[in-house]
Amino acid sequence: MPLDRYLHVQAGQDARRRVAAPFVLVFPPVPAVIGYYTLSNASVRPAELPPATVKRLPRYPTLPATLVGRLAVDARHRNQRYGRLLLLDALRRSLGNEIASMAVLVDAKDEAARRFYLHHDFTPLQDQPNRLFLPMASIAALFSS
Numbered sequence: 001m002p003l004d005r006y007l008h009v010q011a012g013q014d015a016r017r018r019v020a021a022p023f024v025l026v027f028p029p030v031p032a033v034i035g036y037y038t039l040s041n042a043s044v045r046p047a048e049l050p051p052a053t054v055k056r057l058p059r060y061p062t063l064p065a066t067l068v069g070r071l072a073v074d075a076r077h078r079n080q081r082y083g084r085l086l087l088l089d090a091l092r093r094s095l096g097n098e099i100a101s102m103a104v105l106v107d108a109k110d111e112a113a114r115r116f117y118l119h120h121d122f123t124p125l126q127d128q129p130n131r132l133f134l135p136m137a138s139i140a141a142l143f144s145s
Contacts, residue, residue: 006070007036014038020069023093025086035073035082037090042067042105044133048125053135057102065133066094066101087120095139103133 007022014020020038027034043062046054057063068090073082094104106122108114108130118124122132 007033007072011036011038022070023086023089025082025089033074034077035071035086037071037086038069039090039093040067040069041065041099041101044103044105044125048127048131049133050123050126053123063102064100065103065105066097067105067107068094069107071106083116084120091134091139092143095136095143101136103135104139105131105133107131 007024011020011022015022020040022036022038024036025034026032042065044065045062046057046059049057049063068087071083071086071090073086091104094101106117108117114124114130114132117132120134121138122134125131125133
């Protein structure tokens with residue numbers, strides 16, 4: 001499976017090269033990985049965002065965002081809300097980051113992943129239905145309550 005291969009082969013290289021920061025969910029004392037995700041910097045063109053979102057943003061050619069990449073849960077632990085736990089952790093880390101970011105981006109690899117992100121209030125980009133975003137203001141509101 002590509003997500004397993006990524007974790008075992010590529011994640012360490014991405015971290016050392018500072019291309020992506022992997023975060024892994026385990027429950028000690030068992031060292032088995034339950035799930036993981038990566039965070040990296042990204043950008044989005046204003047034309048990709050809904051007009052209502054763009055209205056409130058500066059007119060820059062690209063806007064800073066945070067990409068949640070490769071969010072995955074081990075098949076033995078699916079349907080136990082670990083995906084939600086990992087997503088919330090990624091959103092909390094993104095919000096707390098000292099680097100500017102106006103939104104969190106995700107790339108849904110299939111329709112099930114797309115539905116997962118839509119359920120968590122992400123909005124598809126204009127011309128890329130499998131690339132979705134959640135404004136940082138919405139994330140801040142989520143954690144303020």
